[in-house]
Amino acid sequence: GENVEQHPSTLSVQEGDSAVIKCTYSDSASNYFPWYKQELGKGPQLIIDIRSNVGEKKDQRIAVTLNKTAKHFSLHITETQPEDSAVYFCAAIGSGGGADGLTFGKGTHLIIQP
Amino acid sequence: SAVISQKPSRDICQRGTSLTIQCQVDSQVTMMFWYRQQPGQSLTLIATANQGSEATYESGFVIDKFPISRPNLTFSTLTVSNMSPEDSSIYLCSVAGQEREPQHFGDGTRLSIL
Numbered sequence: 524g525e526n527v528e529q530h531p532s533t534l535s536v537q538e539g540d541s542a543v544i545k546c547t548y549s550d551s552a553s554n555y556f557p558w559y560k561q562e563l564g565k566g567p568q569l570i571i572d573i574r575s576n577v578g579e580k581k582d583q584r585i586a587v588t589l590n591k592t593a594k595h596f597s598l599h600i601t602e603t604q605p606e607d608s609a610v611y612f613c614a615a616i617g618s619g620g621g622a623d624g625l626t627f628g629k630g631t632h633l634i635i636q637p
Numbered sequence: 638s639a640v641i642s643q644k645p646s647r648d649i650c651q652r653g654t655s656l657t658i659q660c661q662v663d664s665q666v667t668m669m670f671w672y673r674q675q676p677g678q679s680l681t682l683i684a685t686a687n688q689g690s691e692a693t694y695e696s697g698f699v700i701d702k703f704p705i706s707r708p709n710l711t712f713s714t715l716t717v718s719n720m721s722p723e724d725s726s727i728y729l730c731s732v733a734g735q736e737r738e739p740q741h742f743g744d745g746t747r748l749s750i751l
Contacts, residue, residue, distance in 0.1 A: 567680070567729075624740075
């Protein structure tokens with residue numbers, strides 16, 4: 524089955540700086556890669572996603588890049604703000620022949636220092 | 638996106654008892670999933686809830702321990718049976734359209750077993 528590795532486990536950045544979180548996946552058949560933000564006491568919130576036929580996607584201060592050859596994808600947050608502090612999870616889903624659910628990375632605790 | 642409601646939001650239970658968690662969606666959805674998030678950990682897929690048929694369980698999860706129902710396209714239940722302290726987790730429902738993506742999550746049920 525799919526295995527997703529996520530780094531770093533904790534990331535502390537100054538407010539206004541950029542943050543980058545990286546993930547690798549094992550199943551070359553995986554074709555969908557979402558990113559979730561989870562705040563304390565809440566469920567994961569989808570913030571951006573990318574499909575395997577696209578190399579990069581942006582939504583305001585958030586961008587995701589995908590390198591299919593290397594089997595890794597990254598989340599980029601620019602001009603970080605205090606409200607960006609949360610746990611971020613990457614995930615992957617295969618193209619079929621198995622579970623339709625998501626395989627998650629272990630999460631990154633992003634801390635925005637004022 | 639769909640509004641997903643889970644009940645109860647939290648509970649404290651005695652070991653050996655069972656608890657049924659409900660997931661209600663405000664619109665019809667093709668796919669519903671149940672995940673577990675152990676304290677401070679990532680999310681793990683328990684099963685896919687199939688309408689009108691038995692759920693599809695992931696490795697390590699069995700129907701006797703986690704029976705699931707899905708009577709229609711807007712509702713599902715997960716029962717945690719014969720609970721032990723190791724079952725203390727957040728249980729999350731997610732939903733998706735026919736293409737399995739994107740998946741959106743409820744806020745989860747926080748379960749503590751004494």
